[in-house]
Amino acid sequence: MKTKTVLITGGSGFIGSYLCELLLARGYRIICLDNLITGSLSNIAPLFKNHGFKFIKHDISKTIGIKDKIYYVLHFASPASPVDYLKFPIQTLKVGSLGTHNALGIAKAKRAKFFLASTSEIYGDPLVHPQKENYWGNVNTIGPRGVYDEAKRFSEAITMAYHRAHGIDTKIVRIFNTYGPRMRKEDGRAIPNFISQALKNKPITVYGRGGQTRSFCYVTDLVDGIYRLMMSPLNEPVNLGNPKEMTILQLAKEIIRLTGSKSRIVYEMLPQDDPKTRQPDITKAKKFLKWQAKVGLEEGLIETIGYFRLNKVEKAS
Numbered sequence: 097m098k099t100k101t102v103l104i105t106g107g108s109g110f111i112g113s114y115l116c117e118l119l120l121a122r123g124y125r126i127i128c129l130d131n132l133i134t135g136s137l138s139n140i141a142p143l144f145k146n147h148g149f150k151f152i153k154h155d156i157s158k159t160i161g162i163k164d165k166i167y168y169v170l171h172f173a174s175p176a177s178p179v180d181y182l183k184f185p186i187q188t189l190k191v192g193s194l195g196t197h198n199a200l201g202i203a204k205a206k207r208a209k210f211f212l213a214s215t216s217e218i219y220g221d222p223l224v225h226p227q228k229e230n231y232w233g234n235v236n237t238i239g240p241r242g243v244y245d246e247a248k249r250f251s252e253a254i255t256m257a258y259h260r261a262h263g264i265d266t267k268i269v270r271i272f273n274t275y276g277p278r279m280r281k282e283d284g285r286a287i288p289n290f291i292s293q294a295l296k297n298k299p300i301t302v303y304g305r306g307g308q309t310r311s312f313c314y315v316t317d318l319v320d321g322i323y324r325l326m327m328s329p330l331n332e333p334v335n336l337g338n339p340k341e342m343t344i345l346q347l348a349k350e351i352i353r354l355t356g357s358k359s360r361i362v363y364e365m366l367p368q369d370d371p372k373t374r375q376p377d378i379t380k381a382k383k384f385l386k387w388q389a390k391v392g393l394e395e396g397l398i399e400t401i402g403y404f405r406l407n408k409v410e411k412a413s
């Protein structure tokens with residue numbers, strides 16, 4: 097059988113790099129595109145020795161000609177943490193809109209399948225709890241998070257349009273909060289912030305009173321679900337995430353406990369439009385993909401804390 101090639105945009109990002117690894121291990125050739133504004137070459141450094149792996153530094157918001165035959169296009173490029181998309185608002189809007197259009201164009205030209213990384217952010221500050229795929233969401237279009245939420249909502253719309261108008265076999269995953277090694281310490285999300293702060297015994301910055309909830313999924317669980325969805329016949333969006341919900345204050349306390357830190361908790365201003373609750377309803381993933389998260393929060397956090405400790409040691413030496 098000839099080796100199939102998968103094109104991954106955002107392949108050197110946090111989730112993208114795990115996908116590159118998983119697909120290489122399953123015998124696919126990989127073309128990884130990334131403009132490296134939030135991705136990092138260190139995430140994919142071990143993959144360069146693999147002959148089946150090619151990296152192209154490119155911004156998918158601009159068109160690109162690809163000579164190779166492509167079996168699957170996976171569109172994962174986008175700033176994805178609130179701090180990042182506030183820092184790169186225009187790039188975030190462009191990669192979700194123009195970037196998705198370009199990635200779909202490649203899939204169409206190559207008669208490839210297409211996979212979109214969407215997000216729980218499309219539900220905005222949800223009025224339905226937990227969130228099922230048939231909920232349409234509650235998004236402030238002109239708020240600071242609108243740049244990400246609306247870009248991803250558009251990317252879902254154009255993906256379904258290409259599916260309906262051009263008959264492309266498209267898939268959409270709505271990714272809920274995911275964590276694990278390779279998250280950037282400075283990416284601003286709760287888990288990397290809290291772990292970095294805890295390891296330095298600095299104050300843990302809980303925004304608001306910390307009563308807002310999230311549900312955290314370990315990255316290897318997520319990519320397992322992504323692979324199952326890639327190989328499934330489903331074209332409608334599917335939620336992937338760990339339904340175990342907790343408050344941000346509980347998360348902060350858990351990280352203090354697991355790091356053995358002397359940090360105290362300080363309360364800072366809640367960012368505008370910060371969702372008050374978030375929990376995936378994964379009935380669909382369970383039923384059609386036979387998928388559910390396996391890694392518990394304690395186990396996943398211990399791995400992640402280990403990575404952050406090691407990174408600190410490497411940086412210091």
Ligand code: UDP
Nearest residue numbers: 178284285286287289301302303308344370
């Ligand atoms: N958060 C916090 N302190 C931080 C970073 C984040 O309290 O230092 C809160 C944030 O306000 C949100 C939750 O943690 O309610 C999750 O934020 P994150 O940026 O990880 O992702 P989000 O789910 O908002 O996209």
